[in-house]
Amino acid sequence: MADALRCGKTIFDYDSLNNGPSLQHWFGVDSLGRDIFSRVLVGAQISLAAGVFAVFIGAIIGTVLGLLAGYYEGWWDRFIMRICDVLFAFPGILLAIAVVAVLGSGIANVIVAVAIFSIPAFARLVRGNTLVLKQQTFIESAPQYRRQRHDDFV
Template sequence: MAKSDSKTPASEAVKRFKKQKNAVAALIFVLLLIVIGIFGPVMAPHGINEFDYNAILKGPSITHFFGTDEFGRDLFSRILCGTRISLSIGLLAVTAGAVCGTFLGLAGGYYGGIIDSVIMRICDTLFAFPGIILAIAIVAILGSGLYNVVIAVAVFSTPTFARLVRGRTLALKNAIFVQAARNLGAPNTRILLKHILPGAVPDIIVQYTMSIGSSILTASSLSFLGMGAQPPTPEWGLLLANGRTYMMTSIHTTLFPGAVIFLTVLSFNILGDGLRDALDPKLTD
C-alpha cells in the first residue's frame, strides 16, 4: 500500500526554510546567543568585575580572549554576561510591543469607526518620529535605566505591530469562514482570537523576529549615549561607550562589543527574512 502524502503548511514552511542557508546559519547563531544568555555567567572564565590592574587595556591573549578594559576586567567575560542583558531587553520590549500592537490592531481593524480612527492616528503620530528619537524622548521623561529602556523600545515597537495586524484583520473580517462564525452566533472575542488572529500569526512572527534586532540596537544606542544601562553593568552598548575613549590605542575595547552587536542584529534580520519567505503561502518551490 502506498504511503499517503501528508503535507501540512507547517512542514512545507520548514522545507522552504531549510533551503535558505543564510537563514539557517542565522538561526544557529541566534540559538547560540540564547544558550550564552542562559549560561553566560557560568561560561565566563573571569568575573565581570574582577579587576586586574597589571593587565589594563591589554590586547587579546590566551588569558583574556578579547583583551581587557580600562580597569583590567576581562572583556570576553563581560560580553558573555552582557548577552543575557541585551537579549532580555530585546525580547521583553518586543514582546510587550507585539502584545499591545496586536490587541490594538485587532480592535481597530475589526470594529472600525472611531476606535480605528483613534488607534491609527496615535500610530501615525508615533510613526512621525524616528525610533531612536522617540526612545530618547521617552527615556528623557522617565529617566535612565534598563526598565525605562524596555518601556521606550516597547512604545515605538507597538505601532508597527498594530498597523500590521490591522491590515490582516481588514482582509479577513469579511471572509466567508468569519461570516459563517458570526452568523452562528459566535461572540466577537472568539471570532478575533480563533478565526482572525491565527491568520495574522505568520506576519507577527516575522515582524517579531526582525524587531528584536532593531530593539537590541536601539537599547545599545541608548546605553552608548548614557541613557540606558549604567556602570558597571556589562551591557553591550555600555561596553562600546566605555571603550570609545581608548579606541585609537586599544581598538579591541570597541571592536569586539561592536562586532557582537553587528552580528546579532544582522542574524535577527536575516532570520526574519528567512521566516518571511518560508511562511509566505504564495511562494512555490
Template sequence: MSESSILVADKQTADPVQWRSPLALMIRRFKKNKRAIAGGWMVAIFVIVAVFARWLAPYDPFEQNMEVILNLPSFSHPFGTDEYGRDILSRVMYGAQISLMVGIFGVIISALFGVALGTISGYFGGKTDMLIMRLIDIFMAFPSFLLALAIVSVLGPGMVNVMLAIGIFSVPTFARISRSSVLAVNNKEYIEAARSMGSGHIRIIFKHIIPNSIAPIIVLSTMRIATAILTASGLSFLGMGAQPPTPELGAMLSTGREFLRSAPHVSTIPGLAIMFIVLAFNMLGDGIRDALDPKMKL
C-alpha cells in the first residue's frame, strides 16, 4: 500500500463523518431526528391509505343507510355514521385521497412557476429582477387565503379550481425562496468558470444554478403541502371547494356543524384527520430542513 493511501485511510478512520457523501450525511441527520421519522411514518400511512382507499375502505363512501343515521362509533362503523348513514371512516379515507391530491398538485403548480420566476429574477438581476419582484410584492400584499378565495370565486367552486388557486397564491413564496437561493450561488467560482468556458444561460441555469439551489425548494414544497391541504379544507368548509356528496374533509367538517351537540363525531373526526395530516407534513418538512442544513452537527 502506498503512503498516500495510508494517509487517506488514517483520515477516514480519524474523522468518518468528514468523509461521508452529502447524501449520506443528510440521511444520517434525518434518521437521528425522531420527530422527522415520526412525521415520515405518518405521511407514509396517510399516503398508503389515500392510494389504496378503494380497497381499504369498509363501505362505499356514497352509500346511504337510513337505519344507522348519526350512529356513534361502533364495531361495524369504527368512526360512526353521518346524517345520511354513510360510514365516516370510508369517507375520511377517500377525503384523505382528495386532500393529498389537491395539496401535491397545487404545490407542483406553484413550484414550477415560482422557481422559474425566482431563478430568472436572481440570475439575470437588473430590470428583470426589479420587474418580477415588484409583481411578486403585489401578490404578497394580499392575505393568502383571501387571495385563494377570490380566485375560486372568479373561477367557480370545484377542486380543480381550488388546485389552481392554491398554485397561484403560493407562487410568490416559491419565487422569493428560489431567488434567494440563486443569489447565494450565482457568483460562485464554478458558475464563473462555466461562463468563462462559454456555457450559455440555459445550460448554466439547468446544470449549475437549479441543482445547487434546489434544497430550500424541497423543504418549502414539503411544508407547503400542509398549507395547501389546510387551505383546500378551508375553501371546502366555506362551500367553495368540493361539492356534496364528494367526501372531502373540509366539506365533511362543515356539514357536521349542525350535529355538534347530538353527534359531535361527525365533525370532530374529519377535523382530527386534517390536523394529523397537516402535522405530519410539517414534522417531515422540519426534519428535511434540518437534514439539509450543513450547519447541523451530528
C-alpha cells in the first residue's frame, strides 16, 4: 500500500510493466513502469488547487458586487445585474474558451475564466440576501438605536 501512495517522478517498477490494478498499484502500471495512481494524485493537486483558487476569487468579487447591488439598489443594482445577466447568457465552457483564446493558454488564464464564470452566481445570491436583510426590523431600527446611545453619552 505504501508503494501505491509514493508520488515520485523517478519511481519505476520494471517488473510489472503494463500490469493491471493490484494491491501494490491501485490503477495499474503504464508501459514505462510508472504507477498510474500516483500520477493521478500529482495531477489532481494542480487541478484542485486551480479550481479552489478560481472559485475563491469568484466568490470574493461576486460577494462585493452582490453587496453593492443589494445595498445601494437603483443604478448600481441595475448595472451589476445586467452584467450578471450577460455572463449567465453564455455557457460556461464557451466563456472559458473565449477567455483562453483572448488571453492565451496557461493555468492563470484558466483560473481567470472559471472565476469570471462563477462571479454572477455569487453576486445574485448575495444581492438577494442583502435585499432580504435590508427589510428586517433590526436593520431599520439601527439608526434610531445609534442616536439613542449617542444621546446617553452626551
